[in-house]
Amino acid sequence: MVIYLKAGSELRLKLNPDVDFYTRRVETEEGKTLREILKDIRLAPAFVAFAYSEGRIFSLDRAPRDGQSITLQPPVSGG
Amino acid sequence: MGNGLAGTTLRINLKTSVVRRLPTDEALFRRWHGGRGITAKLIYDEVPREADPLGPENIFIMNAGVMSGAFIPAGSKVSFGSVSPLTNGHGDSNMGGHLGPALKFAGYDLVVFENIAPRPVYLVIDDERVELRDASKFWGMKSLECEKALKDELGEDFEVATIGPAGENGVLFSCITHDFGRQAGRTGQGAVMGSKRLKAICVRGSKSLRVHDLPELRKQVTEIMLRTRKHPNMEPWQKYGTAFFIRWSNDNAVLPTYNFQTTHYEDTDKIDGDQLVTKLLVTHKACFGCWMNCGKYTKAVVPGKPAVYLEGPEYETGALCGANLGMKDIHHVAYINWLLDNLGMDSMSGGGVVAFGMECYERGLITEADLEGHALRWGEVDDVEHFLDMIAHRRGIGDWFAGGTKRAAQKIGKGSEKFAMQVKGQEMSGYDGRWAPGMLLSYMTADIGAHHNRSWTITVDMAEGRERIAGRAKIVIYLQHIRPLFDTWCICRLFWGELDITPEEIVESLNHITGWGVGVDECLRTSEMIWNLNRCHYLERNRANGRTFDYPPARSWEDKIPSGPGKGKGLTREQIEEMLDDYYDERGWDRRGNPTRALLEDLGLGDAADNLEKIGLLGEPLPGGIPKVRGEKYKPKAF
Numbered sequence: 001m002v003i004y005l006k007a008g009s010e011l012r013l014k015l016n017p018d019v020d021f022y023t024r025r026v027e028t029e030e031g032k033t034l035r036e037i038l039k040d041i042r043l044a045p046a047f048v049a050f051a052y053s054e055g056r057i058f059s060l061d062r063a064p065r066d067g068q069s070i071t072l073q074p075p076v077s078g079g
Numbered sequence: 080m081g082n083g084l085a086g087t088t089l090r091i092n093l094k095t096s097v098v099r100r101l102p103t104d105e106a107l108f109r110r111w112h113g114g115r116g117i118t119a120k121l122i123y124d125e126v127p128r129e130a131d132p133l134g135p136e137n138i139f140i141m142n143a144g145v146m147s148g149a150f151i152p153a154g155s156k157v158s159f160g161s162v163s164p165l166t167n168g169h170g171d172s173n174m175g176g177h178l179g180p181a182l183k184f185a186g187y188d189l190v191v192f193e194n195i196a197p198r199p200v201y202l203v204i205d206d207e208r209v210e211l212r213d214a215s216k217f218w219g220m221k222s223l224e225c226e227k228a229l230k231d232e233l234g235e236d237f238e239v240a241t242i243g244p245a246g247e248n249g250v251l252f253s254c255i256t257h258d259f260g261r262q263a264g265r266t267g268q269g270a271v272m273g274s275k276r277l278k279a280i281c282v283r284g285s286k287s288l289r290v291h292d293l294p295e296l297r298k299q300v301t302e303i304m305l306r307t308r309k310h311p312n313m314e315p316w317q318k319y320g321t322a323f324f325i326r327w328s329n330d331n332a333v334l335p336t337y338n339f340q341t342t343h344y345e346d347t348d349k350i351d352g353d354q355l356v357t358k359l360l361v362t363h364k365a366c367f368g369c370w371m372n373c374g375k376y377t378k379a380v381v382p383g384k385p386a387v388y389l390e391g392p393e394y395e396t397g398a399l400c401g402a403n404l405g406m407k408d409i410h411h412v413a414y415i416n417w418l419l420d421n422l423g424m425d426s427m428s429g430g431g432v433v434a435f436g437m438e439c440y441e442r443g444l445i446t447e448a449d450l451e452g453h454a455l456r457w458g459e460v461d462d463v464e465h466f467l468d469m470i471a472h473r474r475g476i477g478d479w480f481a482g483g484t485k486r487a488a489q490k491i492g493k494g495s496e497k498f499a500m501q502v503k504g505q506e507m508s509g510y511d512g513r514w515a516p517g518m519l520l521s522y523m524t525a526d527i528g529a530h531h532n533r534s535w536t537i538t539v540d541m542a543e544g545r546e547r548i549a550g551r552a553k554i555v556i557y558l559q560h561i562r563p564l565f566d567t568w569c570i571c572r573l574f575w576g577e578l579d580i581t582p583e584e585i586v587e588s589l590n591h592i593t594g595w596g597v598g599v600d601e602c603l604r605t606s607e608m609i610w611n612l613n614r615c616h617y618l619e620r621n622r623a624n625g626r627t628f629d630y631p632p633a634r635s636w637e638d639k640i641p642s643g644p645g646k647g648k649g650l651t652r653e654q655i656e657e658m659l660d661d662y663y664d665e666r667g668w669d670r671r672g673n674p675t676r677a678l679l680e681d682l683g684l685g686d687a688a689d690n691l692e693k694i695g696l697l698g699e700p701l702p703g704g705i706p707k708v709r710g711e712k713y714k715p716k717a718f
């Protein structure tokens with residue numbers, strides 16, 4: 001199956017986007033958690049503050065479905 | 080054609096009530112850019128070195144730089160500055176909201192308050208009308224209540240900044256509040272305002288601001304607006320703001336917990352951003368010209384207390400008044416945030432001071448007898464409320480804590496200095512640096528005492544190796560130059576950090592506004608000049624080698640992290656010394672932490688070199704000369 005990961009800021013450089021400026025297409029197996037998928041593409045989950053999809057938080061320990069688009073939010077300093 | 084300046088500077092003598100209107104010194108803004116740069120220059124030139132920061136000789140400065148109020152993303156900030164009573168060095172702090180733009184729209188770039196008013200006053204600026212008015216009926220009011228009362232009296236369209244009882248009573252970490260939840264929190268600017276008996280500043284402006292090249296500015300900003308609307312970070316940021324990083328900090332062993340004893344909080348789930356959004360959120364809120372709206376307007380309900388409305392808690396307050404105090408309910412964290420806002424205390428230093436008090440209580444160094452019969456236990460909101468009231472009104476040992484953790488530890492003694500989590504008198508922000516060496520170095524060397532906004536390196540520490548210290552100093556220095564630039568320009572930094580607006584784009588906007596025709600490198604050099612002037616000022620006021628002041632409390636090297644994913648991690652004293660050596664070498668300072676003449680002259684600060692020489696604190700010449708480039712941009716590796 002295929003999912004689409006998006007990231008901006010410094011995290012974008014770690015993601016290596018290939019679809020557009022922010023988005024990377026990732027082929028993966030059904031049932032794998034987002035955390036496992038990030039490890040597969042050698043992006044340490046520690047660099048992701050939280051993931052976001054379809055208007056809500058997407059837990060790193062959930063398995064995405066085919067075609068899902070997920071934004072990876074980088075940690076930034078507080079105000 | 081304009082230049083982003085409104086044209087008039089106000090000099091207000093509070094003792095005599097004389098208001099002088101002067102043409103704004105454009106050369107001053109051109110050289111120092113505005114915001115904290117103007118403060119650095121004016122307090123260096125005008126405040127005698129021996130002057131008491133809370134006395135008549137200190138000046139209190141408000142300015143909105145050259146970018147605030149312009150048609151740009153988040154040109155929303157106003158900067159306050161003076162000699163800080165908390166650190167006894169340069170102090171500046173800024174806040175968003177709408178006050179900075181209002182000041183420019185009223186026709187003023189800079190307001191300098193001199194001397195002390197004989198009785199409480201507040202300032203009203205309504206375009207041409209500038210008046211000091213009797214504030215006796217507002218004196219004693221809490222910050223948020225006073226803002227409401229002044230808006231009721233003057234009109235909703237006035238932008239109002241107030242201090243609370245803490246500022247009136249000289250609590251050294253007092254803040255200035257505006258827009259019912261925006262604070263200029265750091266370095267005790269609220270205490271300086273209180274020392275001058277200036278309760279509030281109210282501004283209404285109806286003019287427009289002239290810029291150098293409006294068509295080009297409009298074209299550029301429209302493109303940025305369209306681009307950032309589609310940025311992947313925009314929607315999550317709008318929805319959650321900064322509070323969501325609490326969980327991440329905990330997972331990555333940097334969350335200050337129980338007064339920085341550990342970095343892992345077992346009850347993070349009860350106080351994180353998810354709780355804020357689901358349990359507290361009333362609506363989202365933005366500053367002037369901002370479409371990111373990170374502000375979260377919330378309602379906290381604690382049984383037995385009135386329901387309260389506030390803005391926050393954002394990350395720093397959530398961390399320092401949450402895990403650091405052992406709070407187990409997001410309503411309690413928000414309620415403490417509201418108490419601090421309303422009493423008029425910085426919620427970062429406030430969280431740090433209360434946590435220090437709690438550890439002192441746990442260790443038996445202070446008791447119920449010192450606390451008017453109350454306890455001061457982790458996680459107890461009633462204990463915190465009583466303790467904060469003692470501090471704000473300087474009752475009993477509240478008087479010691481009103482000076483911040485450093486001064487309180489000096490009074491309490493018995494080894495408590497080790498866990499007074501501050502540098503140069505200012506409490507640390509919401510990150511533990513024991514397993515993030517760049518972050519610790521950032522705190523140690525920040526010009527205003529421990530503060531994350533000068534340099535934030537946690538992700539660099541993680542990417543480069545959390546035990547590794549080599550190479551960290553260069554990156555800290557680069558960040559100490561680029562991040563404070565936003566505080567000189569008086570714009571929000573978050574569009575840069577979050578939405579990929581580049582420094583080049585921001586400087587392009589700066590040029591469209593001012594016509595200065597500068598580049599990023601020149602701006603970084605200005606920032607370096609400000610940094611070094613502040614260092615000289617600190618040395619001149621505190622009369623010892625700079626290195627003396629750059630150490631964190633001993634917990635930073637004596638105690639390893641005792642629990643969680645960072646268990647057993649920590650730095651040694653030798654590593655801390657090595658980081659300081661590297662930092663001074665990279666800055667062009669000698670190993671005593673004193674700037675050298677070669678560096679100061681290179682930055683156009685020859686007078687400051689002369690002044691340091693007179694008191695024997697000029698750095699020794701460096702054998703190989705000063706580095707040509709000071710600081711280095713971090714280049715993240717692609718994976």
Ligand code: SF4
Nearest residue numbers: 153365366369373571
């Ligand atoms: S991002 Fe937040 S702090 Fe910055 S201008 Fe917007 S609302 Fe204000």
